[in-house]
Amino acid sequence: MADRKAVLVGGGITGVLTARELALAGWDVTVLEAEHVGAGSSSRTAAGIRQQFSTPGTVRGMRYSVGFYKDFARETEDGQSPIVQNGYLFLYDDPKQWAGAQRRVEMQHGAGLVEVEALEGDALFDRFPWVGRDAVIGGTHCPTDGFLHPHLVYNEGARRVRELGGRVLQNAPVTGAVTEGGRLVGVKTPKGVFEADLFFDCTNAWTRRLSRVLGCEELPVDPLKRYLWFLQREGAMTAAELQAMPLTICPSGLYCRPENRETLQMGKKHDTPPQVDFTYDDQDLxxxxxxxxxxxDGVPFELWMELAEVLPPIADFGGIQATTCGYYGTTPDHNPFLGYDRALGGLVHLVGFSGHGAMLGPFTALVAKSLAEAGQDVPSVVIDGFDVDVTCFRIGREYDHSEQMVI
Ligand SMILES: Cc1cc2nc3c(=O)[nH]c(=O)nc-3n(C[C@H](O)[C@H](O)[C@H](O)COP(=O)(O)OP(=O)(O)OC[C@H]3O[C@@H](n4cnc5c(N)ncnc54)[C@H](O)[C@@H]3O)c2cc1C
Structure with missing residues (x-):
């Protein structure tokens, strides 16, 4: 029996992948989930995964995540892979932004993402014939980016935790704290009190509320509603073309990717006030x-037309079939908080993923393991022999390095 105990609050991608990582490192782990595994954003996500980020550290971190998800097929019950590597294509229509994107590609090459390319003219339009020649001036494409099957990640992640001897308890909301000398030593649930050496807050959009329950510091993570829409394929674009399409981001931030051979998923962020006290039902409202x-007259129709201006064959699609939604847990600089609470000992926050939590999941778990082993915040984690700076994820940081590529 492992002698170090960890309790993880929240059974989404972050909670189960972190529990798995800690269990492999010899920790005795218990995940406490208020409803059921995947009850939060993890089941409502576009689940895009890209390594095209704007700092070398995040590029390396995301390379680690992509490699992890490829290997994770070995751990799923029937060998199914949770990742579809269709690529990511960022499109640009503004010369200044296009110049910035080309500079980012050089930085990304330096950070080991050798396969990302900056494409212009025929090199772009011949490879992606459904992109409008008059609509964009260039694009960056990384063929090893793509999207995830999130249900495989959290369900198989939870199964793996149990297989490794850990516990994943559902219908177990954390409703109170047991503290000793300024340190969290137990959490209360309707299923009893769970004691541990270390606790992890993996509640993302719920973190402000969990903080009030635990009496720790409340982090600036705003729950913001985000929508996805599903369009039915019709017209000139074939099913094979749709299925092979990369996750494509228009200059306005409007994005789309194949859901399957017949359906295109589309999303775009909008201005909306934070809803700190949202209910589980609100997630689908x-x-x-x-x-x-x-x-x-609706927003989705306008977005369909906006998409068709950049990707003309989409104009002939059959219509919009469905809408889904959920919450981002957004921070002031769109980077997560991965670090020790400054008011209450024995508590690590892994929250504030700002629309990137599915892709960051494996990297987050790696950072969490380093934090657990060190017993304090760490400046970096080692990935492929490189020290990857993680101070940009610290609690209490200055918000002066915003992630620039947020969709
Ligand atoms: C429309 C949309 C599109 C997105 N697109 C992408 C994308 O393309 N790529 C990407 O990487 N990410 C994307 N995201 C974000 C991603 O889905 C999230 O960042 C990620 O799922 C967060 O996972 P998590 O495990 O941290 O949180 P969640 O999955 O939200 O899990 C938190 C869990 O905590 C539980 N909980 C809350 N309070 C308590 C309590 N008191 N006690 C016990 N349990 C509690 C909840 O029930 C919930 O299950 C998107 C999100 C949305 C909504």
Whole structure:
């Protein structure tokens, strides 16, 4: 029996992958999930995974995540891979932004992402014939980016935790704290009190509320509603073309990717106030203007037309079939908080993923293991022999290095 105990609050991608990582390192782990595994954003995500980030550390971290998800097929019950590597294609129409993107590609090459390319003219339009020649001036493409099957990640992650001797308890909301001398030593749930040497807050969009329950510091993580829409393929684009499409990001930040051979998923962030006290039902509540049922006056129809300006064959699609939604847990600089609470000992926060938590999951778990082993915040983690700086994820940092590529 392992002698070091960890309790993880929240059974989404972050909680289960971190529990798995700690269990492999010899920790006795228990995940406490208020509802059921995947009850939060992890089941409502576009699940895009890209290594095209704007700092070398994040590029290396995301390379680690991609490698992890490829290997994770070996740990799933029937060998199914959780990752589809269709690539990511960022498109640009503004010369200044395109110049910046080309500089980023050089930085990304330096950080080991050798396969990312900056494409212009025929090199771009011949490879991606569904991109409008008049709509963009260039694009960056990384063929090893793509998207995940998130249910495989959290369900198989939870199964793996149990296989490694850990526990994943559902319907176990954390409702109180047991502290000793300024340190968290136990958490209360309707299923009893769970004691541990170390606790992890993996509640993302719920973190402010969990903080009030635990009496620790409340981090600036705002739950923001985000929508996805699903369009039915029709017209000139074939099923094979749709299925092979990379996750494509238009200059306006509007993005799309194949859901399957017949359906295209589309999303775009919008201005919306934070909803700190959202309910589980609110996660699926669709405001009328964002519903595909709103017809020609609704936001989804406008976005479909916006998408068709950049990707003309989409204009002939059959219509928008469905709308889904969930919450981002957004921080001031769009980077997560991965670090020790400054008011309460024995507690690590892994929250504030700002729309990147599915892709960051394996990297987060790696950082969490380093934090657990060190017993304090660490400046870096080692990936492929490189020291990857993680001070940009510290609690209490200055928000002066915003992640620039947020969609
Ligand atoms: C529309 C949309 C599109 C997205 N697109 C992408 C994308 O392309 N790529 C990407 O990487 N990410 C994307 N994201 C973000 C990603 O889904 C999240 O960052 C990620 O799922 C967060 O996982 P998590 O495990 O940290 O949190 P969650 O999955 O939200 O899990 C938190 C869990 O904590 C539980 N919990 C809360 N309070 C308590 C308590 N008191 N006690 C016990 N349990 C509690 C909840 O029930 C929940 O299950 C998207 C999100 C949305 C909504």
């Amino acid at each position: 669709i405001e009328p203007e964002f519903s595909h049922k709103g017809g020609l």
